[in-house]
Amino acid sequence: MHASAARVVAPTTLILLLLLSGCPPSAQQPSRPIDDRQVHEVAADLRCVVCQNLSVADSPSEMAAQMRAIVRERLAAGETPAQVRQYFVERYGDWILLAPPRRGFTLVVWVAPLVAVLVGLGVFTLLVRRWTSRQRTAPPPVDPAMSERIRRELEREP
Amino acid sequence: MTRRAWRWLLPLTAVPVLTLLAYGFRLNPRDVPSPLVGRPAAAFALTSFDGAPMTLEALRGKVVVLNFWASWCYPACYEEAPVLERGWRSYRDRGVVVLGVDIQDKDDAGRKFIRDFSLTFPNAPDPSGKVSVDYGVYGVPETFFIDRRGRIRVKHVSAVTEQVFRDTVETLLAEPGPDG
Amino acid sequence: MIPEIGTGLLLVALILALYGAVVAALGARRGRLALVESAQHAALGVSVLLTAAMLLLIYAFLTFDFSVRYVATNTNLGTPFYYRITALWGALEGSIVLWAWMVGLYTLIVILRHRTSARELYPWVLTVMLSVVAFFLLVMTVAAPVFARMATIPADGRGLNPLLEDSGMITHPVALYLGFTGFTVPFAFAVAALVTGRVGDFWITTTRRWTILAWYFLSLGLLIGGWWSYHVLGWGGYWAWDPVENAAFMPWLTATALLHSVMIQERRRMLRLWNIALVVLTFSLTLFGTFLTRSGVIASVHAFSQGSIGVFFLSFLALVVLVSLALIAWRWDTLGAQGELDSVVSRESAFLLNNVLLVAATFTVFFGTVFPLLSEAVRDVKVSVGAPFFNQVNVPLFLSLIFLMGVGPLIAWRRASVENLRRNFLGPVIVGIVTAAVLWVLGIGSVLVLLSLGLTVFVAATIAVDLVRATRARRRMGERTLPALGGLLRRHNRRYGGFVVHLAILVVAVGVTGSQTWSVHTETTLQRGEQAELGGYRIRFDGLRESQESNHGKVTGSFTMLNGRGAGTVLEPAKKFYPQEQSPIAYVDYRLGLIDDVYLVLGDFASDGTSATVKFQVNRMVSWIWLGGVVLTLGTLLAVLPEPRRKAA
Numbered sequence: 001m002h003a004s005a006a007r008v009v010a011p012t013t014l015i016l017l018l019l020l021s022g023c024p025p026s027a028q029q030p031s032r033p034i035d036d037r038q039v040h041e042v043a044a045d046l047r048c049v050v051c052q053n054l055s056v057a058d059s060p061s062e063m064a065a066q067m068r069a070i071v072r073e074r075l076a077a078g079e080t081p082a083q084v085r086q087y088f089v090e091r092y093g094d095w096i097l098l099a100p101p102r103r104g105f106t107l108v109v110w111v112a113p114l115v116a117v118l119v120g121l122g123v124f125t126l127l128v129r130r131w132t133s134r135q136r137t138a139p140p141p142v143d144p145a146m147s148e149r150i151r152r153e154l155e156r157e158p
Numbered sequence: 159m160t161r162r163a164w165r166w167l168l169p170l171t172a173v174p175v176l177t178l179l180a181y182g183f184r185l186n187p188r189d190v191p192s193p194l195v196g197r198p199a200a201a202f203a204l205t206s207f208d209g210a211p212m213t214l215e216a217l218r219g220k221v222v223v224l225n226f227w228a229s230w231c232y233p234a235c236y237e238e239a240p241v242l243e244r245g246w247r248s249y250r251d252r253g254v255v256v257l258g259v260d261i262q263d264k265d266d267a268g269r270k271f272i273r274d275f276s277l278t279f280p281n282a283p284d285p286s287g288k289v290s291v292d293y294g295v296y297g298v299p300e301t302f303f304i305d306r307r308g309r310i311r312v313k314h315v316s317a318v319t320e321q322v323f324r325d326t327v328e329t330l331l332a333e334p335g336p337d338g
Numbered sequence: 339m340i341p342e343i344g345t346g347l348l349l350v351a352l353i354l355a356l357y358g359a360v361v362a363a364l365g366a367r368r369g370r371l372a373l374v375e376s377a378q379h380a381a382l383g384v385s386v387l388l389t390a391a392m393l394l395l396i397y398a399f400l401t402f403d404f405s406v407r408y409v410a411t412n413t414n415l416g417t418p419f420y421y422r423i424t425a426l427w428g429a430l431e432g433s434i435v436l437w438a439w440m441v442g443l444y445t446l447i448v449i450l451r452h453r454t455s456a457r458e459l460y461p462w463v464l465t466v467m468l469s470v471v472a473f474f475l476l477v478m479t480v481a482a483p484v485f486a487r488m489a490t491i492p493a494d495g496r497g498l499n500p501l502l503e504d505s506g507m508i509t510h511p512v513a514l515y516l517g518f519t520g521f522t523v524p525f526a527f528a529v530a531a532l533v534t535g536r537v538g539d540f541w542i543t544t545t546r547r548w549t550i551l552a553w554y555f556l557s558l559g560l561l562i563g564g565w566w567s568y569h570v571l572g573w574g575g576y577w578a579w580d581p582v583e584n585a586a587f588m589p590w591l592t593a594t595a596l597l598h599s600v601m602i603q604e605r606r607r608m609l610r611l612w613n614i615a616l617v618v619l620t621f622s623l624t625l626f627g628t629f630l631t632r633s634g635v636i637a638s639v640h641a642f643s644q645g646s647i648g649v650f651f652l653s654f655l656a657l658v659v660l661v662s663l664a665l666i667a668w669r670w671d672t673l674g675a676q677g678e679l680d681s682v683v684s685r686e687s688a689f690l691l692n693n694v695l696l697v698a699a700t701f702t703v704f705f706g707t708v709f710p711l712l713s714e715a716v717r718d719v720k721v722s723v724g725a726p727f728f729n730q731v732n733v734p735l736f737l738s739l740i741f742l743m744g745v746g747p748l749i750a751w752r753r754a755s756v757e758n759l760r761r762n763f764l765g766p767v768i769v770g771i772v773t774a775a776v777l778w779v780l781g782i783g784s785v786l787v788l789l790s791l792g793l794t795v796f797v798a799a800t801i802a803v804d805l806v807r808a809t810r811a812r813r814r815m816g817e818r819t820l821p822a823l824g825g826l827l828r829r830h831n832r833r834y835g836g837f838v839v840h841l842a843i844l845v846v847a848v849g850v851t852g853s854q855t856w857s858v859h860t861e862t863t864l865q866r867g868e869q870a871e872l873g874g875y876r877i878r879f880d881g882l883r884e885s886q887e888s889n890h891g892k893v894t895g896s897f898t899m900l901n902g903r904g905a906g907t908v909l910e911p912a913k914k915f916y917p918q919e920q921s922p923i924a925y926v927d928y929r930l931g932l933i934d935d936v937y938l939v940l941g942d943f944a945s946d947g948t949s950a951t952v953k954f955q956v957n958r959m960v961s962w963i964w965l966g967g968v969v970l971t972l973g974t975l976l977a978v979l980p981e982p983r984r985k986a987a
Contacts, residue, residue: 060941063290065941095190097721105713120698168667178711179652
């Protein structure tokens with residue numbers, strides 16, 4: 001086990017080193033400190049109204065730049081992210097949020113994936129149960145020496 | 159139903175989805191209803207292209223037609239500009255004000271647009287976009303019809319026609335003002 | 339002239355396709371070989387006519403024939419030569435031609451490869467494929483006539499959508515369509531199997547390579563689309579969960595599920611019904627994709643247009659789905675589950691779980707994509723379902739899939755003994771946990787990132803374990819290491835091709851994780867000579883210059899990188915002003931690196947060139963995604979090699 005473990009550790013260390021060399025120290029903050037990340041967080045949840053499906057944070061359009069400025073202003077004035085989002089929702093409707101609110105009818109879209117997975121797992125369990133129960137008949141006894149040889153042969157070839 | 163017949167329900171499972179997709183043809187994904195209709199219109203303080211102040215407060219008691227446009231918005235804004243100008247000239251003596259807000263535009267392009275269409279109603283640029291966001295504007299042109307009490311009553315997306323202008327303004331004019 | 343000739347070619351092709359589809363079916367039912375051969379000739383004729391029509395259209399582009407409306411709306415006198423050719427698929431009408439041409443091409447290949455080996459199924463395969471071609475021919479002659487004539491011939495055309503003047507747009511649709519259309523073949527075989535009742539393994543083993551290749555081209559198309567989005571659209575991202583991106587992603591998910599469940603059918607003769615259903619679902623999703631792109635039913639970056647064409651596509655989609663489901667219902671008994679599982683801890687089980695997760699992910703993406711429609715239909719309220727939703731709900735699914743990727747290939751068939759589990763997984767699990775722990779100690783706090791990277795290392799370790807052990811086994815028999823490895827890959831090329839593909843997915847996963855977590859960005863206005871700093875990189879704004887290209891005006895900003903790798907590089911993001919477009923198009927400039935991409939987008943600028951606003955991004959690990967594509971290509975090539983003849987032991 002040790003030799004093969006060493007064989008495994010070497011390439012993994014290489015991968016690790018590659019990953020580590022890319023890890024930045026705490027990111028250089030641009031000119032306006034805290035607000036930039038907060039602006040981005042709020043803007044990423046808002047839909048750019050003149051684009052198709054891009055967020056206000058990502059969109060290169062002028063309108064999105066104006067909306068980002070409004071977000072920044074309101075955050076700087078002391079509003080919470082939720083209040084800034086609410087400001088936009090009051091004027092554009094829920095449509096302006098890139099992820100539908102987690103209440104009321106739109107809760108459905110959040111729950112659906114969970115339901116899908118649960119149903120899938122349920123079907124999986126049912127099928128597995130049904131299929132393993134078919135294996136009731138005992139297989140005929142096998143000569144143990146032959147069985148050992150077969151096992152070794154099988155575990156050698158991938 | 160016999161057990162064999164249950165299987166024929168299988169094709170039917172697709173029908174709801176297909177129906178939903180067919181329903182999609184009746185919708186216009188670009189048409190977003192505004193939650194502001196029926197609510198008080200947001201105050202704003204702009205400076206017109208002529209340098210004069212343009213505020214909503216000053217117009218309380220009048221019917222206000224607030225139009226958002228841009229010089230690059232072709233052809234819709236080009237179609238409705240003469241309509242708005244004619245509407246302004248016909249109704250200005252009856253207590254109707256037409257205001258234009260130029261958004262996401264360059265000043266000179268905006269002024270050229272006003273010159274080209276000989277617009278005489280007040281127009282102001284909205285350089286920061288705050289007024290357009292305050293009104294939930296997501297494209298141009300959009301026109302808001304504000305009643306005498308300062309509430310948004312109608313939001314019209316795409317070019318305004320003579321018919322729409324006249325009908326809406328007449329309806330709002332017929333209503334009593336803030337004191338009456 | 340050209341409009342008329344072109345329309346004529348397409349109409350004849352349509353008639354031939356319909357004739358061939360009907361005659362092939364008749365020939366199958368009556369057992370008349372002559373009819374089937376006639377259908378074959380019809381198919382050949384259709385391909386030739388489609389090719390001719392396509393060449394005619396290209397000729398029209400190259401000669402600036404503005405009497406053809408499609409040419410007039412998609413090029414102008416200034417469009418460069420190579421874009422005039424690729425403008426063929428630049429808009430709706432032409433993309434249909436490309437699609438149909440590819441299906442026609444695939445039909446020819448099917449004829450060449452399978453006409454003797456798949457006697458029973460073959461005529462029905464022809465019927466289905468020719469029906470599909472006929473549908474697209476109908477669209478391009480009636481619904482969106484590609485050779486429509488301009489009422490008055492303009493002096494100059496409108497021009498290609500500027501976003502399409504890019505190398506990514508030359509290759510992306512081609513790869514994507516090769517993938518989409520490729521699934522027509524397994525679908526045709528599945529339908530043929532259902533119709534003839536031969537629902538055993540033959541149809542699926544025959545189409546195995548088709549499925550892999552179609553899957554590969556779809557993967558490539560998605561990756562190139564991501565690349566195009568990244569370096570052209572100017573937002574620094576590669577995937578926005580836009581409805582049309584989703585529409586291409588869904589068949590990819592189901593096709594991936596299919597690739598795995600096929601192996602269960604081959605080994606254990608199970609899941610026949612499931613596999614047929616998956617093939618039907620995959621093909622239907624490709625049709626759904628073209629429907630979404632072309633109907634305008636859901637607003638999207640790609641939406642070509644609105645109009646009657648959506649009705650055509652929805653009708654065809656409905657036809658395909660309803661007929662396929664009816665066929666499955668008809669053959670339900672013969673498809674019955676003969677499943678037999680020895681243990682829930684087995685490879686079969688892992689593959690089944692893989693399928694469950696992939697189909698659940700497909701459902702999630704589908705439901706999220708159509709939910710705005712549902713919301714409006716049910717309560718007349720518009721909502722948006724975008725990236726934040728899809729990212730949140732899909733990440734757990736994808737992480738689970740990555741875990742399975744490590745488990746599946748190594749766990750034993752039928753029943754995995756504790757011994758088998760220990761030998762194969764103990765090492766990798768330990769390595770994965772250790773990696774996560776080390777990363778946590780180094781300051782990475784996000785659970786998702788730790789999970790993602792830990793799982794990636796776990797899976798990589800399982801691949802390494804298998805490779806090492808198998809090579810060592812060969813070495814014990816006398817071979818030297820490298821030939822042993824080479825022989826291993828060649829002898830078991832399906833398995834190891836699969837491993838390399840898994841590795842490619844890992845590389846992409848690392849790229850996605852890294853770019854989502856560690857990329858930084860800012861937006862700042864700089865005066866000439868002023869510097870900005872981000873992520874350890876400093877840039878200096880040097881000035882602007884104006885220029886005039888063949889079909890657009892351009893303002894280019896000049897920014898010099900002052901430090902780090904690439905110091906001295908001058909980046910020139912620009913704004914391109916096309917006369918036919920209402921707003922300028924941003925031209926991104928970037929310096930790619932293995933770890934860091936420095937990425938600039940020019941925003942507003944002062945007309946005298948003294949200042950400019952620039953979006954400055956340092957995107958991390960994005961190149962890994964494209965590298966993953968390269969690895970994917972290698973893995974697929976390995977997997978589709980013909981099986982080597984087994985030497986007599």
